Amino acid sequence: MKRLVKTTGSILVAGALVFGLTGVGALGNASKIYASEVQRNVINVVGKGEISITPDIAYLSIGVTSQAETAQAAQKANAAKMQKLNDLLKKTWKIADKDIKSTQFYVQPNYIYTEKDGQKLKGYNANHTIEVTYRDLAKIGQLLDAASTAGANNIDNVRFSIENRDQFETQVIEKAMANASVKANAIAKAANRTLGVVLVVNQGDANDLIVYGQREMLMSPKSSMDQAGSTAVEAGEVKVSTQLSVQYELK
Numbered sequence: 001m002k003r004l005v006k007t008t009g010s011i012l013v014a015g016a017l018v019f020g021l022t023g024v025g026a027l028g029n030a031s032k033i034y035a036s037e038v039q040r041n042v043i044n045v046v047g048k049g050e051i052s053i054t055p056d057i058a059y060l061s062i063g064v065t066s067q068a069e070t071a072q073a074a075q076k077a078n079a080a081k082m083q084k085l086n087d088l089l090k091k092t093w094k095i096a097d098k099d100i101k102s103t104q105f106y107v108q109p110n111y112i113y114t115e116k117d118g119q120k121l122k123g124y125n126a127n128h129t130i131e132v133t134y135r136d137l138a139k140i141g142q143l144l145d146a147a148s149t150a151g152a153n154n155i156d157n158v159r160f161s162i163e164n165r166d167q168f169e170t171q172v173i174e175k176a177m178a179n180a181s182v183k184a185n186a187i188a189k190a191a192n193r194t195l196g197v198v199l200v201v202n203q204g205d206a207n208d209l210i211v212y213g214q215r216e217m218l219m220s221p222k223s224s225m226d227q228a229g230s231t232a233v234e235a236g237e238v239k240v241s242t243q244l245s246v247q248y249e250l251k
Contacts, residue, residue: 041250042199043187047180049172050241055160058137058235062147063104063129063154071107071124078126081151088150089132093143099133129154135163141231160235172242173203180246188250196249204242 064081068074089095107126113119134140137160144155162168188195 043184043195043248043250045180045183045187045246045248047176047178047183047244047246048241049175049177049179049243050239051168051171051175052237052239053162053168055137055162055235055238056135057161057163058134058140059159059161060132060134060140060144061103061129061156061158062132062144062152063127063156064151065125065127065154067110067123067125069123071109071126074124074126075107078128082128082130085130085147085150085152088146092146095132095134101131102128103131104129127154129156137235140233140235144231144233158233160238162238162240165240168240169242172240173244176242176244177201177246180244184246184248188248191250194251196251198246199249200245200247202245204244 062085064078064085066074066078066081068077086100089100090097105128107124109121110123110125111119112122132143134143140158144158148155185195
C-alpha cells in the first residue's frame with residue numbers, strides 16, 4: 001500500500017511539472033502574439049521644425065600667403081605679414097585673443113612643369129590662416145578691407161551663425177512635434193483608424209544642429225563695392241532646424 005501511494009505521488013508531481021511547463025509555454029506564446037499585435041498597431045513618422053533667425057555672430061577666415069626662393073625666406077616674410085595683421089585686429093579693432101585662432105599653417109615647395117624641363121622647383125609658398133570671431137556684423141566689410149590693406153591676401157569666406165543656439169531649441173522642437181502630429185493624423189484618417197498616444201520620440205541624428213551643435217550654419221556672403229570702394233557683406237538669415245522620429249499608437 002505504501003509503495004502504491006508513493007508511486008501515485010510521483011505521477012501527480014510529474015503531471016504538475018508537465019502542466020507547469022505547458023503553462024509557461026502558453027504564456028510565452030501569448031506574449032509573442034501581443035507584441036506582434038502592438039507592432040502592427042503603430043504609426044512611425046518624422047516631424048521637422050525650422051525657424052529663420054537674424055545671425056548675431058560671424059566667423060571670418062583670413063590668411064596671408066608669401067612666396068620666396070627658400071622655405072625660410074617664405075616663412076619669415078609671411079610671419080611679418082601675420083604680425084602686422086594681428087596688430088591690426090587686436091590693437092585697432094580691439095578683438096580679444098580668444099576670438100582669434102589659427103586654422104591652417106604650412107610651408108611647401110612650389111613646382112612648375114614644362115615639356116622641356118619636366119618638373120622643376122620654383123620657390124616655396126608659406127601660408128597662415130586664422131579664424132576671427134566677430135560680433136558687430138555691420139562692420140564686417142570695413143574689417144575685411146582693413147585686413148586686406150594690412151597684407152591679408154587670402155580671405156576664404158564669412159560664416160554667419162547664432163552664438164546662443166539653446167534659446168531656440170524649444171521653438172524648433174514644438175514645430176517638429178506639431179508637424180509629426182499632422183502627418184500621423186493624416187495617415188490614420190486615410191486608413192480609417194484613429195490616433196492614440198505617443199509611444200516613442202527620438203530627436204535628430206549626429207548632424208542635427210540645434211541639439212548637437214556639430215553642423216555650422218553656413219551662408220555665402222553677398223559682397224559688392226559701393227561708391228566709396230568698401231566691401232559690403234550682407235548677413236541675411238540663418239535657419240535653425242531639428243527633426244523628431246515619433247511613434248504613435250494606432251487604434
